Amino acid sequence: MASTLDFWDSRIERAPLEELRELQLRKLKSLVDNVYRNSAFYRQRFDEAGVKPEMIKSLDDIVKLPFTYKKDLRDNYPTKMFSAPLSQVVRYHASSGTTGKPTVVGYTRGDIECWSTSLARAFTSCGLGHGDVLIVSYGYGLFTGGLGAHYGAEEVGASVIPMGVGNTQRQIELMQDLHATAIACTPSYLLHMNETAKSMGISIKKDTDLRMAFLGAEPWSLETRGRIEKALGIKAYDIYGTSELSGPLFTECKCQDGIHVWADHFLLEVIDKNGDPVPEGKKGELVVTTLSKEALPLIRYRVGDTTILNNEVCECGRTHPRIMRIMGRTDDMLIIRGINVFPSQIESVLMTIPEVGEHFQIIADRKGELDELTVRVEVTRTAFSDKLADLMKLEQKVGYELQKVLNISTKVELVETGTLPRSQGKSQKVIDRRKI
Ligand SMILES: [Zn+2]
Numbered sequence: 001m002a003s004t005l006d007f008w009d010s011r012i013e014r015a016p017l018e019e020l021r022e023l024q025l026r027k028l029k030s031l032v033d034n035v036y037r038n039s040a041f042y043r044q045r046f047d048e049a050g051v052k053p054e055m056i057k058s059l060d061d062i063v064k065l066p067f068t069y070k071k072d073l074r075d076n077y078p079t080k081m082f083s084a085p086l087s088q089v090v091r092y093h094a095s096s097g098t099t100g101k102p103t104v105v106g107y108t109r110g111d112i113e114c115w116s117t118s119l120a121r122a123f124t125s126c127g128l129g130h131g132d133v134l135i136v137s138y139g140y141g142l143f144t145g146g147l148g149a150h151y152g153a154e155e156v157g158a159s160v161i162p163m164g165v166g167n168t169q170r171q172i173e174l175m176q177d178l179h180a181t182a183i184a185c186t187p188s189y190l191l192h193m194n195e196t197a198k199s200m201g202i203s204i205k206k207d208t209d210l211r212m213a214f215l216g217a218e219p220w221s222l223e224t225r226g227r228i229e230k231a232l233g234i235k236a237y238d239i240y241g242t243s244e245l246s247g248p249l250f251t252e253c254k255c256q257d258g259i260h261v262w263a264d265h266f267l268l269e270v271i272d273k274n275g276d277p278v279p280e281g282k283k284g285e286l287v288v289t290t291l292s293k294e295a296l297p298l299i300r301y302r303v304g305d306t307t308i309l310n311n312e313v314c315e316c317g318r319t320h321p322r323i324m325r326i327m328g329r330t331d332d333m334l335i336i337r338g339i340n341v342f343p344s345q346i347e348s349v350l351m352t353i354p355e356v357g358e359h360f361q362i363i364a365d366r367k368g369e370l371d372e373l374t375v376r377v378e379v380t381r382t383a384f385s386d387k388l389a390d391l392m393k394l395e396q397k398v399g400y401e402l403q404k405v406l407n408i409s410t411k412v413e414l415v416e417t418g419t420l421p422r423s424q425g426k427s428q429k430v431i432d433r434r435k436i
Helices: 017-038 040-049 059-064 070-075 109-125 144-155 168-177 187-199 222-232 343-350 388-406
Strands: 089-094 104-108 133-136 159-161 182-185 212-215 235-240 266-271 283-290 301-310 334-336 339-341 356-367 370-379 411-416 430-432
Touching: 017 040, 017 059, 017 283, 059 266, 089 109, 104 109, 109 144, 133 144, 133 168, 144 159, 144 182, 168 187, 182 187, 187 212, 187 222, 187 356, 212 222, 222 235, 222 343, 266 301, 334 356, 334 370, 339 343, 343 356, 343 370, 343 388, 370 388, 388 411
Parallel strands: 133 159, 133 182, 182 212, 212 235, 356 430, 370 411
Antiparallel strands: 089 104, 266 283, 283 301, 334 339, 356 370
């Protein structure tokens, strides 16, 4: 039986589902009422959809409300979607705008507190707390990753090293010298760190106190988790959140079976491509309604990530729903010769082949009318052979394993360890030349 020490807020984290649902309904009603009165954007949207706040009588009525999209945030740049007076905003974050106009998110003091406690609950569920030392290797600044993890870790009483992105050798030195027990970064960066440490003659597993990592900001597979945990001798937890919802907000608990989403602050739906709810346990697009956000509440926000919702009470005792491992963004999905391919599927396959290293690249191209998928794969040093026949055999094996899962043939290119680009932040694993 879990003790209250395993929880940040035992009462709410173990609250009966019925109680959580009642709380959600109460908060949803007041949210809808509030945005209808205070946000010109939402009032217009609701009027267009012919919905009035008093029509929300049960949680199921949420489907009457219109969706919101990232495009809405862009179109209403910078703050036209805000529901609180700007004088109450204590912080702004903004997206980089790599795929269009940036989006701006504002936070009231209450929003920052809610963000920090969300992560405090999450970190506690993984056993991070007083006495731990966390390196935050996510970017600080307008990107939400760094400051989000920072505030959450300070809240639970851990010592924080606000490292930011880059300077990998220095990160490894500080990891050793300050006895860091945890790190928050992207999975590809942690793998890069491990390689760099090796080249410095340091084994993260043997020569540091690192025992856990919070990895996110890019999709990663269970197989990659297995590799990281084995190579570094740590527990690797999935951390999740997007800048529009605040930034990183949730992690897996010690059970490592889905990411707990705090139901007192967020209401989740999973929908199919027509916008209809999928049956529980089926894959679909995640839709989030923020129940507590003051500056920029989002109603039925189309996050764009593909996942499965699990409403069963977790073994850890938490009653809050879990989203199962994010399979990638709906806009990351490649359509190759009419077949949907997620980069995470390719990663899953590659990481089960021992001769394959941690780094790979996916290239989609068009030859004439035909889509072509090439997977460039680094081969581990031990497996890299001078014998052409061995390499050809491995190439065939990789191609065969990929075809079994993807149902399309792929070209496989084997390259030596260290050939493919390493990233400090989000890795660029997919190159779609068809768009260029
Ligand atoms: Zn749990």
